[in-house]
Amino acid sequence: MKLLHIDSSALGANSVTRELSAAVVARWLDAVPGLQVEYRDLDAEPIAHLTGRSLAKADPAEAADAERSLQQFLDADVIVIGSPMYNFGISSTLKAWIDRVAVAGKTFRYTENGPEGLAGGKQVIVASGRGGFHTDAPTDFQEPYLRQVLGFLGITQVEFVRAEGVAYSPQHRTDALAAAHASIKAPLRLAA
Template identity: 65%
Template structure:
């Protein structure tokens, strides 16, 4: 079984999403024998945003890098994504990664009946963190709805969120929210069995 772990927070060791993502991966590693883990830090090693040369595939080096990013996603059984909320949405580095894995003919296709996702059969676990309290009902959360939509479009419907909110309210709130989030990390046994 292969797990792809992505971090996108710019906060390094201070990052709550990195802490939660690492805890999720550690739980999978402890409970799934032989788990292969690939890691990509989208903040320290960002994927360039799409441009016209990417679509034309005129730069062989960039094309090879994009293919590796796509293959890492396609080969993964589980994807753990650290997704902090920046200005109500995901970091641009994570969006750049999504642009490399949302590829017509590889992860989705259009049919007479509408779009069809081709990347199903995966589990995605998102470590989502926010400084305030922004749930979907508030209309201020574009992280969870966007990620559910885009991965659903690619055919992935097994998506879980481990969320810590209110991290910038106070030290006490941060501690309480992180403890609650750590306690909510899902067990991997159902998928691994």
């Protein structure tokens, strides 16, 4: 069984989502003997933004990285994504990754009956961090976006481990992190 762990916070050791994504992965490692984990830190090692040069495969190193990232995504049974809210949406580094894994003919396709996701059967856990409170609010362009784009790829098993209001005060941050840790569920699938 393979787990892909993605982080995308720019806040390094002070990051809420890095702490939470690591805790989710630790739970999976505890529960699934032999679990293979691959890690990509999109802040330390960003994927190039998608441009016309990317589509033309003008840079072989960039094209190879995009190919590797898509393959990692396709191979994963479980994906843990650290997603901070930046300016009401996801981080641009995470968006750049999504642009490389949402690939027509590989992870989705259009048919006469509409779009069809080709990456079904995976489980995704998103470790979400926000400075303010946005759950079920029209200001949330982060979690609903992730649910939409993952659903478009066929992934319907999506859970959020969320710490929000972390910028209100140190106590808010402590309480939100504690609640988020407590909300981490035991993995459902235990076979490696």
